[in-house]
Amino acid sequence: MERQRKGVSVVLIPSPLQGHIAPILGLADILYSNGFSIIIGHTLFNSPNPSAYPHFSFLPFSDQLTESEASTSDPLHLTNLINIRCALPLTRSLSQLLSDPSLDPIVCFISDAALHFTRSVCDSLRLPRLVLRTGGASSFLVFSLFPLLRQRGYLPIQECRGEEAVVELPPLKVKDLPRMESKDPEALYEFACRMSDELKSSSGVIWNTFEELEISALERLRHELGIPSYPIGPFHKHPTLASHSSSALRSPDESCIPWLDTREPNSVLYVSLGSIAAVSEREVVEMAWGLANSRQPFLWVLRPRSESEWLQPLPEGFMESVGGRGHVVRWAPQTQVLSHPAVGAFWTHNGWNSTLESICEGVPMICMPCFADQKVNAKYVSDVWKVGVQLPGEVERGEVEKAIARIMVEDEGKFTRERALELKHKASLCLQQHGSSRRSLDALISHILSYNN
Numbered sequence: 001m002e003r004q005r006k007g008v009s010v011v012l013i014p015s016p017l018q019g020h021i022a023p024i025l026g027l028a029d030i031l032y033s034n035g036f037s038i039i040i041g042h043t044l045f046n047s048p049n050p051s052a053y054p055h056f057s058f059l060p061f062s063d064q065l066t067e068s069e070a071s072t073s074d075p076l077h078l079t080n081l082i083n084i085r086c087a088l089p090l091t092r093s094l095s096q097l098l099s100d101p102s103l104d105p106i107v108c109f110i111s112d113a114a115l116h117f118t119r120s121v122c123d124s125l126r127l128p129r130l131v132l133r134t135g136g137a138s139s140f141l142v143f144s145l146f147p148l149l150r151q152r153g154y155l156p157i158q159e160c161r162g163e164e165a166v167v168e169l170p171p172l173k174v175k176d177l178p179r180m181e182s183k184d185p186e187a188l189y190e191f192a193c194r195m196s197d198e199l200k201s202s203s204g205v206i207w208n209t210f211e212e213l214e215i216s217a218l219e220r221l222r223h224e225l226g227i228p229s230y231p232i233g234p235f236h237k238h239p240t241l242a243s244h245s246s247s248a249l250r251s252p253d254e255s256c257i258p259w260l261d262t263r264e265p266n267s268v269l270y271v272s273l274g275s276i277a278a279v280s281e282r283e284v285v286e287m288a289w290g291l292a293n294s295r296q297p298f299l300w301v302l303r304p305r306s307e308s309e310w311l312q313p314l315p316e317g318f319m320e321s322v323g324g325r326g327h328v329v330r331w332a333p334q335t336q337v338l339s340h341p342a343v344g345a346f347w348t349h350n351g352w353n354s355t356l357e358s359i360c361e362g363v364p365m366i367c368m369p370c371f372a373d374q375k376v377n378a379k380y381v382s383d384v385w386k387v388g389v390q391l392p393g394e395v396e397r398g399e400v401e402k403a404i405a406r407i408m409v410e411d412e413g414k415f416t417r418e419r420a421l422e423l424k425h426k427a428s429l430c431l432q433q434h435g436s437s438r439r440s441l442d443a444l445i446s447h448i449l450s451y452n453n
């Protein structure tokens, strides 16, 4: 392995989901450009593409998943399986690496917060463990307070209490609390408690966020967690990124950019619900007619359930009725799309990466959160940062049309765009030389180097 300036290595382990792989590889790239050698430990399922990162070393370990288990359709179940099955294979692979005298010494390990099994692995190998939370700090605060929320009766969520305020977590209402479709109703609660306990026992937490965006959650968490805290995001905009390699698990449809080039500035609605959220056929139909009736140009990422059935859920006559005003693709180069001047708004599920990417480009959002932390993120977008509007309840074409008009046509949209541009400015300031994220990164680097003494 190539010897780097600092002469020490860091091992990073992503959870094998698109929204987790991108930020941890981004963090790895930032550390690489700051002189650390990088080793990416990864499961065989959804393994990152080593050829996109020739400057890293890769350490595959067996995930012991069967063909039917290796699926992202139930991401919580998948994460639980990895947490149960990977401790031994990772310990074996890492101990071989630790005893290899030809490598730069491994000084610490950075694990995705969701992979809490890494605590026992690192303890057994006496390796300091830092944790990366790939989601936002505000939603992590909610997860960390799950026991209290249960004690106070907010959890399990009762639909009839949806409009009730969660007084411990303003401005959240019961309906904004994280939830997850799962066979086991306790699964999310148990996972959240475990994730937050194992995070508390780590040597420090790294956040893909910035101080000015989530100051109140970050301050509360510093107090709650009692470990060093490093908000150094947004990673994908970091000026110290070593490369801008793509961590995408799918190939983007490059026709998006030439198509956007033909559109007026701020005229296009970009529609994408991330890499996991599944929408029913009824929802696709309502989305489609809402888009058609809005008369706005749109770029829609419709992920295929299977290659042969890609456009099948679209209603008959939809493509003809929108003509060249609409462009439908399987996967888009999202960060490029959001930074394109033609894009006027983003209809999103509010996964944390999508939310942050939209903030960084000053693009207002139409929020349609689906599961996990997305409802918390959407509430912050609409009510705290005020850079978007939420679609109410079930997807319905009339509501879709109204939301599109609010954000793309009416005066409200202009004000929302102005606030989005202010937030974009803050996101860029935090990454400048003495900005908050740069100072946090310096502190993180000193922390990691302290293990080499």
Ligand code: UDP
Binding pocket: 017, 018, 019, 020, 022, 248, 272, 273, 274, 275, 276, 277, 301, 330, 331, 332, 333, 334, 335, 350, 351, 352, 353, 354, 355, 357
């Ligand atoms: N993404 C992309 N092209 C698409 C859809 C999504 O590149 O067509 C990327 C997006 O930029 C983001 C990630 O996939 O970085 C999705 O992560 P997010 O946290 O938003 O949602 P998740 O997929 O985890 O639900």
